[in-house]
Amino acid sequence: MQIKNEVTGWQLFYLVVQTQVGIGVLSMQKDISIVSRHDAWISLAIGGILIQLLLMVFLWLLLRAGEVDYFILLEKAFGQIIGKLLAACYLAYFIYILLVSNLSFTKVISEWIYMDTPRWILMLLFLIPAMYCASGKVVHIARFSMLVSIILPVLVMLLIPVYSTPNYTHFFPIGSEGAGQILKGLEATLLAYIGFESFLYFSKYVRSNREKELKKAAFSTLFVTVFYLFLLISTQVYFHIEELVIVPYAVLYILKSLSFVIVDRIDLIFLSLWIVIALTSFVNFLFIASNESKNLFHLKSHKRPIIFIVFAVFVTSLFIKEKQDIIGVQTALPAVAIIFTVILPLGTLCFYLLFRKEKEI
Amino acid sequence: MESASFSKKVSVHQTQNMQELQEQVSYYSGNTNDLVMLQIHHESIERTSIIVYIEPLIDSVKLEELLEWSKEMKWLTNERVTSSKIQSYDDTLRFEQLVKQLLEGEAFLISMEESSWVIEGIKIPKKLSRAIEEPKSEQIVRGSHSGFNESLTSNIYQIRQRLKTSHLVIKYFQIGKESNTNSALIYVDNIANLMIVEEFIRRIQSIDVDVAHSVGFLEEMLEDNCFSPFPQFLVTERSDRVTGNLSEGRIAFMLDGSPTAIIGPANFFAFYQSPDDYNGRFIIGTFYRLLRLCSFLVALLLPAMYIAIISFHFEVIPEALTLPTKRAVEGIPYPPLFEALVLEITIELIREATIRLPFPVGQTIGVVGGLVIGDAVVNAGFVSNVMVIVVALTAISSFVVPSIEMNSTVRILRFPFMLLATLFGFYGVTVGLTLLLIHLIRLESLGMPYLSPFAPFHKSGMRDTILRMPSWLQSTRPAETMTLNKIRQGFSKRWHYANKK
Numbered sequence: 065m066q067i068k069n070e071v072t073g074w075q076l077f078y079l080v081v082q083t084q085v086g087i088g089v090l091s092m093q094k095d096i097s098i099v100s101r102h103d104a105w106i107s108l109a110i111g112g113i114l115i116q117l118l119l120m121v122f123l124w125l126l127l128r129a130g131e132v133d134y135f136i137l138l139e140k141a142f143g144q145i146i147g148k149l150l151a152a153c154y155l156a157y158f159i160y161i162l163l164v165s166n167l168s169f170t171k172v173i174s175e176w177i178y179m180d181t182p183r184w185i186l187m188l189l190f191l192i193p194a195m196y197c198a199s200g201k202v203v204h205i206a207r208f209s210m211l212v213s214i215i216l217p218v219l220v221m222l223l224i225p226v227y228s229t230p231n232y233t234h235f236f237p238i239g240s241e242g243a244g245q246i247l248k249g250l251e252a253t254l255l256a257y258i259g260f261e262s263f264l265y266f267s268k269y270v271r272s273n274r275e276k277e278l279k280k281a282a283f284s285t286l287f288v289t290v291f292y293l294f295l296l297i298s299t300q301v302y303f304h305i306e307e308l309v310i311v312p313y314a315v316l317y318i319l320k321s322l323s324f325v326i327v328d329r330i331d332l333i334f335l336s337l338w339i340v341i342a343l344t345s346f347v348n349f350l351f352i353a354s355n356e357s358k359n360l361f362h363l364k365s366h367k368r369p370i371i372f373i374v375f376a377v378f379v380t381s382l383f384i385k386e387k388q389d390i391i392g393v394q395t396a397l398p399a400v401a402i403i404f405t406v407i408l409p410l411g412t413l414c415f416y417l418l419f420r421k422e423k424e425i
Numbered sequence: 426m427e428s429a430s431f432s433k434k435v436s437v438h439q440t441q442n443m444q445e446l447q448e449q450v451s452y453y454s455g456n457t458n459d460l461v462m463l464q465i466h467h468e469s470i471e472r473t474s475i476i477v478y479i480e481p482l483i484d485s486v487k488l489e490e491l492l493e494w495s496k497e498m499k500w501l502t503n504e505r506v507t508s509s510k511i512q513s514y515d516d517t518l519r520f521e522q523l524v525k526q527l528l529e530g531e532a533f534l535i536s537m538e539e540s541s542w543v544i545e546g547i548k549i550p551k552k553l554s555r556a557i558e559e560p561k562s563e564q565i566v567r568g569s570h571s572g573f574n575e576s577l578t579s580n581i582y583q584i585r586q587r588l589k590t591s592h593l594v595i596k597y598f599q600i601g602k603e604s605n606t607n608s609a610l611i612y613v614d615n616i617a618n619l620m621i622v623e624e625f626i627r628r629i630q631s632i633d634v635d636v637a638h639s640v641g642f643l644e645e646m647l648e649d650n651c652f653s654p655f656p657q658f659l660v661t662e663r664s665d666r667v668t669g670n671l672s673e674g675r676i677a678f679m680l681d682g683s684p685t686a687i688i689g690p691a692n693f694f695a696f697y698q699s700p701d702d703y704n705g706r707f708i709i710g711t712f713y714r715l716l717r718l719c720s721f722l723v724a725l726l727l728p729a730m731y732i733a734i735i736s737f738h739f740e741v742i743p744e745a746l747t748l749p750t751k752r753a754v755e756g757i758p759y760p761p762l763f764e765a766l767v768l769e770i771t772i773e774l775i776r777e778a779t780i781r782l783p784f785p786v787g788q789t790i791g792v793v794g795g796l797v798i799g800d801a802v803v804n805a806g807f808v809s810n811v812m813v814i815v816v817a818l819t820a821i822s823s824f825v826v827p828s829i830e831m832n833s834t835v836r837i838l839r840f841p842f843m844l845l846a847t848l849f850g851f852y853g854v855t856v857g858l859t860l861l862l863i864h865l866i867r868l869e870s871l872g873m874p875y876l877s878p879f880a881p882f883h884k885s886g887m888r889d890t891i892l893r894m895p896s897w898l899q900s901t902r903p904a905e906t907m908t909l910n911k912i913r914q915g916f917s918k919r920w921h922y923a924n925k926k
Contacts, residue, residue, distance in 0.1 A: 173852065193860050204866050207874075208866055210881075211880050325743065
C-alpha cells in the first residue's frame with residue numbers, strides 16, 4: 065500500500081515555518097541591530113507583516129492559478145524557453161541558498177564548539193542526514209518538519225529566565241533612529257525570513273480541501289514573526305545595544321550565562337539541538353531544488369539531483385575557508401532574494417493569470 | 426524396493442487389488458516405516474479391508490474405539506455413515522491427497538466392494554500440547570495469565586473465547602513446501618481495514634520456503650523493511666494482547682508450532698504498551714507508560730551522552746559535580762568508549778549466560794557477574810565508578826520495554842551512538858538521533874506509518890500512546906489502523922451525569 069503523496073494544511077504550515085527558521089536565527093539579532101539599533105524589533109515586526117501580506121497575495125493568486133507546480137507555471141507564463149531559463153536560474157539560486165546555509169552553519173558550529181575539528185567533517189555530518197531526509201517523499205519531509213518543531217518552544221522556555229531581571233529601558237526612546245534606519249533594517253530582516261516562498265513550491269502537494277488548508281498554512285509567517293520578535297526582544301532586554309552589535313550569537317551568549325542546577329552550559333546542548341532546525345531548512349530547500357531539477361531535466365526520481373547538488377555545495381564550501389570570504393558570499397543574498405522571492409513570483413503569477421484570461425476569452 | 430511390475434498410479438480407482446493399493450500408498454508416502462497398513466477381517470462378512478495410518482500421528486485409543494464402532498454398526502448393516510470424524514471418499518481420490526490427509530492425522534479404512542473401492546477417512550489426530558500457562562517473557566502483575574502454546578487450534582480457541590463475534594475471521598494458509606505448516610490470519614472483518622488484510626494475504630502468498638520454522642523466521646519475509654533495526658510487527662504470546670489489538674483493527678498471524686502471534690500494522694508506541702497499563706488505575710498506567718518511553722531515551726542515549734560529556738563537553742557538568750566526576754575519571758587508563766564497551770559487553774555476556782542456565786545457577790551468575798565483576802573492575806582501576814553507574818542504569822532501562830524485540834533493538838542501537846559520541850560529541854549524537862528520527866518517519870508497517878500518532882500527527886492518538894487515558898474516554902479506535910469503523914464505544918459514564926440531574 066502506498067501513502068498518498070499529499071500534505072495537509074498544518075503540515076504545510078510547519079514546512080514553511082521550518083524552511084524559514086534556520087541557523088540564521090542565531091545571528092539575526094546582531095545583523096538587524098547594527099542597522100536599526102534599538103529599534104531593531106520594529107524593523108523585524110514591519111518585515112514580518114510585509115511578508116505576511118505578500119504571502120496573502122501569493123495565496124490569493126495561487127488559489128486562482130489552481131493546482132500547478134510553480135516551475136511549470138513559469139513556462140506557461142513566459143513560454144518554454146524563457147521559462148526553462150528562469151527555472152535554471154532558480155536552481156542556481158537554490159544552490160546558492162544551500163551554499164550560504166551550509167557555510168553559515170559550519171561557521172557557527174566551528175566557532176562555538178568544534179574549533180579543532182576539520183570543517184569538511186562538520187559539513188559531511190550535516191550533509192549526509194540532509195541527503196537521507198531529502199531523498200524521501202514530501203510527506204516524510206513534512207512529518208519531519210512538524211515533529212522537529214517541538215524544539216522551538218524549548219528555546220522559548222530556555223529564554224524565560226531572562227525576564228527575571230529585564231531591562232526595558234533598552235528599547236527607549238522608541239523610534240529615535242528614524243524611519244530611514246528602520247526601513248534600512250528590513251534588508252537584514254529579509255534574510256531571516258527567507259524561506260517563506262517555499263509556500264509557493266510546497267502548495268502543490270496540498271490536494272484535498274485546498275482553499276481551507278492553504279489558508280491555514282499562509283499564516284506560518286505570522287507564527288515565525290512572533291517567534292522572532294520574542295527572541296529579539298529577549299536579547300534586547302538582556303543586552304545593551306552597544307553589546308548587541310558586537311555579540312555575534314546573542315541567544316547563545318544568553319544561554320551560556322544561564323546556569324541550571326542539573327546542567328551548566330545549556331548553550332552546548334541547545335546548539336546541538338538547533339542543528340536539527342538548521343537541517344530542516346536545508347532539507348526543504350534541497351528537496352525543492354532536486355524536485356525542480358527533476359522536472360527541468362526530465363528525470364525519473366529526485367534522488368540523483370540530490371547527490372549532484374550536495375556534492376556541488378560540499379566542494380564549493382571547501383574552497384571558501386576564510387571568515388571574510390564567507391561573509392562575502394552572503395552579501396549578494398538580500399538583492400538576489402528579493403528578485404527570486406518577491407518580484408519573480410509576483411510577476412509570474414500575475415502574468416500567468418492575465419495570459420490565461422486572454423486565452424479563455 | 427518395488428517389484429519390477431510396479432508402475433505409478435495417480436488415483437485409487439486405477440488400482441486393481443489390495444496388493445497393488447498397498448504398494449501405491451507405500452510408494453507415495455516414501456516407503457516410510459511408521460506407515461501402518463493392517464488387514465481387518467470380520468467373520469460375518471466376506472470382505473477384506475485395510476486400515477492405513479501413520480502411527481505416531483494417530484490417537485490409538487480413539488482408533489480402537491472407532492474400529493469397534495464401525496465393525497458393529499456399519500459393516501453389518503452396510504450403511505455408510507458420515508460424521509464430523511468420519512468422511513467417505515469416492516474412488517477418484519488421488520494418492521497425493523490421501524497421503525496429505527494421512528499426514529494431517531487421518532486414518533483410512535479402505536475396502537473393495539463390488540469391484541470398486543470404498544474409502545473412509547477417520548480424523549483422529551493425536552493432540553499433544555503444552556498446558557495454557559503464562560508466557561515467561563511477558564509476565565504481568567494483574568489481569569489474565571493465559572498465554573499461547575504450540576497448538577494452533579488451542580490458540581485460536583483462546584482468541585475465539587475472548588472475542589465471541591461473528592465478525593472474527595480466521596483464514597488458513599499452508600506454508601512450506603515440505604513442512605506444510607498450517608498458519609492462520611486472524612482479523613475482525615468489520616473493524617480491520619480490508620486493504621491491509623489483502624496486502625498481508627498477498628505477502629503470505631508470496632512466501633515460498635521449504636520449512637516454516639517459526640513466526641520469527643517468516644516475519645523477515647513479511648515485514649516492510651527487513652534492514653531496519655526496528656521490529657515492524659508486534660510479537661506476543663498473550664491472548665489478551667492479541668484480542669485487544671484485533672479489536673483496534675489490527676490483524677494477527679499465527680503459525681502452528683509457534684506460541685507467538687505477530688500483529689500488524691504496529692507502531693513504535695505499541696511496543697511500549699503493556700496489558701498491565703489497562704488493568705490498573707489510569708494515572709498509574711500513564712506514569713509507567715511515560716517511564717517506559719523515557720527508558721527508551723535513557724537506554725539509547727545515556728552512555729553516549731556520558732562519553733560525549735567526558736571527552737568533549739566537560740563544562741556541561743555543574744560546578745558541584747565537577748570534582749567528584751573528575752576524580753573518578755582521572756586515573757582511568759582507557760578512553761571512555763573502551764570503558765563503556767567493556768562494561769556493555771560484560772552485561773551482554775551475563776544476560777546471554779543467564780538465559781542458557783537453569784534458574785538458580787542463572788541467579789548466581791547474575792550476582793557474580795554483576796556485583797563481583799563490577800566492584801572488582803572499579804577497584805582495579807580499569808573502569809571509572811561513574812561509568813559503572815551509567816552502564817548499569819542503561820542496562821536496567823533497556824529491560825523495561827515490554828517487548829523483547831524492541832529491547833534488543835535499543836541495546837544494539839546504542840553502540841553506534843557511543844561511537845558517534847566518541848568521535849563528535851553532542852553533534853555526533855544529534856546527527857545520529859536525526860538519522861534515527863528520519864528512519865522512523867520513513868518506516869512503515871504494512872504500509873502504515875510507524876511513528877503514527879506523532880508523524881503524521883493525530884491528536885486522538887495521544888490518548889493511548891504516551892498517555893493512558895481512562896478507558897471510558899477512549900471511544901475511538903487508533904487512526905493508524907485506518908479502520909473504517911472508528912467508533913469503539915459509547916459513553917459509559919452516562920450514569921454519573923444522570924445522577925447529578
